[in-house]
Amino acid sequence: MKRTISLIILVLLSCTVLSGCGKTVKEVEQANPVNTVDADAKDTSEERTINQKAEKLETITNYENVTEQEDEIIMVMTINDTKVDVTWENNASVAELKELAEDGLTISMTMYGGFEQVGSIGKSITRDDKQTTTSAGDIVLYSGNQLVVFYGSNSWAYTRLGKIKLTEKELTNLLSNGDVTITLSME
CATH class of the missing domain: 1.10.287 (Helix Hairpins)
Structure with missing residues (x-):
């Protein structure tokens, strides 16, 4: 654009x-x-x-x-060994996340609730939480310091970060079989 x-x-x-x-x-x-x-x-x-x-x-x-x-130069997300295509939001939270990703940011994610993976980014960043209903592929910031990636749906107050461009089935296969590691890097 x-x-x-x-x-x-x-x-x-x-x-x-x-x-x-x-x-x-x-x-x-x-x-x-x-x-x-x-x-x-x-x-x-x-x-x-x-x-x-x-x-x-x-x-x-x-x-x-x-x-x-x-x-x-874009921020790239890798889930375990799979690089995924993401459309990132244009907001202060993503800008700060990109700064953290410049040196490579590895996040240990944990399955939660049968619909999401959650992991600490290691520090708090700017947040602009809004009541949101998520869907598969949504990437959000929770409590200013937790990255959440959805393969199902949930309603809560989050800051939107982006959306993974995979089908719900592909996301479920990628995220619902145990804990994963997410790496954010700049390319």
Whole structure:
């Protein structure tokens, strides 16, 4: 989504820059013949304007490239030896979890209630608990320091962190056969 918006902004700015350039120097000279000194001054002024606009466009392009590179670094979840695809929420809790995952965060999870795996992340992070009914694949923060991954459903006050992109059956097979180890890392 960010890339699409960034690309649209880049295209619009490019169009603005290019349309603002106007006529070429030759077209201006043919339409308005002036003495050589005035023409040289206009050339220099127009060239300066074109160069400034080109520099602005280059700055925007460089910013877009840096943003895309930052977007490519993602937090990855591995359950035992299985890497799972996760859609992460965009909130302060996930941002802090990503900081913890930079050095690799291993969490020993324990089955609980026949519908979830729970494990301590080792410290408290920002939370924004809301009454929530979870479903299979939901990843939430409980009490600010517990990671919970659901393969069933429950209602409680949690902070949403993300959603694993697996079917309920795949999640049940992965999470309901005893305690698991979850690793969070940045790739």
